[in-house]
Amino acid sequence: MKTRGNMIIKNASELVTCSGSKAKFGKEMRELGIIKDGAVVVEDGIIKAVGTTEEILKKYKEDNYEVIDAKGKAVLPGFVDSHTHFVFGGYRQEEFSWRLNGESYMEIMNKGGGIVNSVRATREASKEELISSAEDRLNSMLSFGVTTVEGKSGYGLDLETELKQLEVMHYLQKTHVMDIITTFMGAHATPGEYKDKKEEFVNVICEEMLPEVAKGNLAEFCDVFCEKGVFSVEESRRILLKARELGMKLKIHADEIVQLGGAELAAELGTISADHLLHASDNGLKEMANKGVVSTLLPTTAFCLKEPFARARYMIDNGSAVALATDFNPGSGFTNSIPLMIALATIYMGMNAEEAVTAITINGAAALDKADSVGSIDVGKKGDIVMLKYPSYKFLPYHTGVNIVEKVIKNGILVHQN
Ligand SMILES: [Zn+2]
Structure with missing residues (x-):
């Protein structure tokens, strides 16, 4: 049994959800479902809510969670x-x-x-x-x-x-x-x-x-x-x-x-x-x-x-x-x-x-027949999340050949920091 956590990630400059539960074909591949100033709630390892930081903090009390402030950082699904x-x-x-x-x-x-x-x-x-x-x-x-x-x-x-x-x-x-x-x-x-x-x-x-x-x-x-x-x-x-x-x-x-x-x-x-x-x-x-x-x-x-x-x-x-x-x-x-x-x-x-x-x-x-459980930041999926050192996913190709991942979260638990 893998450990599961309760976490709120807030203030993400870009919350890149990649929202969806199946493969994206052709033009659909450009749709990243970005939420500006986004936040995610993970409970017991599973994504419970996704929205703007304002919406999320109105409904969820930070005291009950491990909180990560992603101000100035882009947040994406785990790769x-x-x-x-x-x-x-x-x-x-x-x-x-x-x-x-x-x-x-x-x-x-x-x-x-x-x-x-x-x-x-x-x-x-x-x-x-x-x-x-x-x-x-x-x-x-x-x-x-x-x-x-x-x-x-x-x-x-x-x-x-x-x-x-x-x-x-x-x-x-x-x-x-x-x-x-x-x-x-x-x-x-x-x-x-x-x-x-x-x-x-x-x-x-x-x-x-x-x-x-x-x-x-x-x-x-x-x-x-x-x-x-x-x-x-x-x-x-x-x-x-x-x-x-x-x-x-x-x-x-x-x-x-x-x-x-x-x-x-x-x-x-x-x-x-x-x-x-x-x-x-x-x-x-x-x-x-x-x-x-x-x-x-x-x-x-x-x-x-x-x-x-x-x-x-x-x-x-x-x-x-x-x-x-x-x-x-x-x-x-x-x-x-x-x-x-x-x-x-x-x-x-x-x-x-x-x-x-x-x-x-x-x-x-x-490609692994797992699009219903991982690969996007959607409610009901695993709390597998990556936070970059920079405010946009566009830094991924731009900062060429350099690892810009700052934090890695698996099942709502911070498991790696660079
Ligand atoms: Zn091979």
């Missing part, structure tokens, strides 16, 4: 990082050096580097070691204002280690202040022991791993790395359909390196989100928007891989719901920096400040 791989053993600094010398992600993978390196280290790591490093990473995320994070397995690629990763996340969900949404991603790569026997490995995922994960209720989502040379559209469909049959919700790593039809598959299956989408086709994106699938873009990964950025401007102009996430992982992008992500999304991907805020709040929540 939602809806795509990460934060539980892993070992590091891949050598490979990063190879990349700096011009080798591509796929070349390094063919050389025996890439995900399999993290797999070896994660298999070797004890549960305690994984908990300790993951806890440290969560604390860093919290300092950037993230109050809900998604985490994927996929560095085990055998039943035992996949379960170990998921159990680590469940342990941290109980002990850490942050909310952790778990995703099973056994189809992240084919492990060495199934080299040239991918079909057998897909069978293992469908017949052994998924049923065990479902039995232990260890993952809310199932995700697949649908990519040329990784898992084909047909293999991805098979795995995702099996996961759905077992009661899991679906996500997909789609069209990251080549245009394979991942976006079309996401639309066909009605996944909650499709992620990366650097090379997604116009038609695939249109079908996704029609089906309500959230487009989760991961700017720091494209940046670290020196890949072309996803077409955020095009997507929003054509009615997509865009979410932004860090894809924090030990290989393709070892960063959980929200400021860097916002800088790339706004300066290089054509998103404006309002769209970037929507993408890390309500649309991030929607």
